[in-house]
Amino acid sequence: MRALVLKEFGHLVVEERPDPTPGHGEVQLAIVATGICGSDIHGFTGKNGRRVAGQIMGHESVGRIVALGEGTETSGLRIGQVATFNPLILPEEDLKTFAGREQHSPNKRVIGVAADIVSAFAQQVLVPMRNIVPLPDSMPIAYGALIEPIAVAIHAVNRAGVRTGDGVLVIGGGPIGQSIVLAALRAGAAAVLVSEVDPERRSLCERLGARTIDPRVAPLAEQVRAALGRLADVALDAVGLTSTVNDALVSTTFGGTVCLVGMGNQRLDLDAFRVSTEERTLVGSFSYSVQEFLDAAEWVARAPKELGELITREVGLEGAHEAFAGLARMDGTPGKVLVRLDK
Numbered sequence: 308m309r310a311l312v313l314k315e316f317g318h319l320v321v322e323e324r325p326d327p328t329p330g331h332g333e334v335q336l337a338i339v340a341t342g343i344c345g346s347d348i349h350g351f352t353g354k355n356g357r358r359v360a361g362q363i364m365g366h367e368s369v370g371r372i373v374a375l376g377e378g379t380e381t382s383g384l385r386i387g388q389v390a391t392f393n394p395l396i397l398p399e400e401d402l403k404t405f406a407g408r409e410q411h412s413p414n415k416r417v418i419g420v421a422a423d424i425v426s427a428f429a430q431q432v433l434v435p436m437r438n439i440v441p442l443p444d445s446m447p448i449a450y451g452a453l454i455e456p457i458a459v460a461i462h463a464v465n466r467a468g469v470r471t472g473d474g475v476l477v478i479g480g481g482p483i484g485q486s487i488v489l490a491a492l493r494a495g496a497a498a499v500l501v502s503e504v505d506p507e508r509r510s511l512c513e514r515l516g517a518r519t520i521d522p523r524v525a526p527l528a529e530q531v532r533a534a535l536g537r538l539a540d541v542a543l544d545a546v547g548l549t550s551t552v553n554d555a556l557v558s559t560t561f562g563g564t565v566c567l568v569g570m571g572n573q574r575l576d577l578d579a580f581r582v583s584t585e586e587r588t589l590v591g592s593f594s595y596s597v598q599e600f601l602d603a604a605e606w607v608a609r610a611p612k613e614l615g616e617l618i619t620r621e622v623g624l625e626g627a628h629e630a631f632a633g634l635a636r637m638d639g640t641p642g643k644v645l646v647r648l649d650k
């Protein structure tokens with residue numbers, strides 16, 4: 308098989324690797340498409356320290372089952388089936404302790420992040436049977452690669468407590484912000500407003516059903532008040548800088564909620580009185596529970612037509628390095644880039 312290897316930071320090469328063989332309880336997937344995540348870009352540049360040289364990344368993916376290991380007989384899975392996988396692998400003994408909040412397991416290993424796992428920028432991967440989520444043949448197969456980022460968005464919207472009728476502010480209209488728009492509307496938000504500097508990303512978000520503002524035009528709170536007729540009930544920050552979190556705080560009502568999803572900076576300087584005296588709730592959000600991943604899969608399986616908007620382009624393995632380099636220098640790609648591994 309061929310695989311995209313992070314040779315060194317800033318340098319991806321396509322290499323030939325032996326095909327894997329599924330062990331006990333494992334399923335072998337022939338990958339069709341894998342999305343490039345912001346975390347992969349930071350891994351590529353070396354910025355986040357969560358990827359190492361020599362690694363094969365890739366955690367937003369879809370493929371077809373090509374082999375089933377021993378002990379998978381009762382799974383109901385079959386060869387040829389379209390499937391995605393939940394990249395969070397929990398040890399057996401943590402399944403009960405962390406039921407419903409599997410992302411909190413300190414012993415989890417993540418496909419695409421753990422350096423010793425050959426992940427989904429390879430043509431063949433091995434996945435534990437319980438991480439496999441079968442998908443219908445009826446949906447455009449590439450949509451399967453959107454399930455993971457949509458699960459991130461569903462979790463963020465759940466953490467933020469978005470309720471029917473809420474006015475929701477999303478800061479940052481990149482791929483995660485875009486998925487949050489869809490998840491917030493799905494959760495019943497009356498209006499979703501996206502703050503984004505890039506005009507192409509703004510128009511993409513508008514096609515998803517959001518209204519948009521350019522944060523450079525006027526103070527954000529002022530623009531939010533003008534657009535929604537009041538401050539936002541909930542703000543989700545998909546950027547994560549001191550400026551954006553403070554913008555989120557001042558753009559929400561007293562008692563509102565700010566959900567921190569973006570990881571722009573490790574340290575933030577916050578206006579603490581916006582949290583204390585005005586009783587806003589600041590919550591963090593990272594990955595998703597097993598149930599939220601399944602919710603995302605079920606939703607994507609219905610193939611709502613807006614999903615197509617999230618995918619800006621597809622490249623082959625040979626074009627992957629260039630795609631990563633382009634995204635790393637912020638080449639203006641508004642949405643998701645998928646790497647096709649079936650060609």
Ligand SMILES: [Zn+2]
Nearest residue numbers: 344345346367
């Ligand atoms: Zn990701």
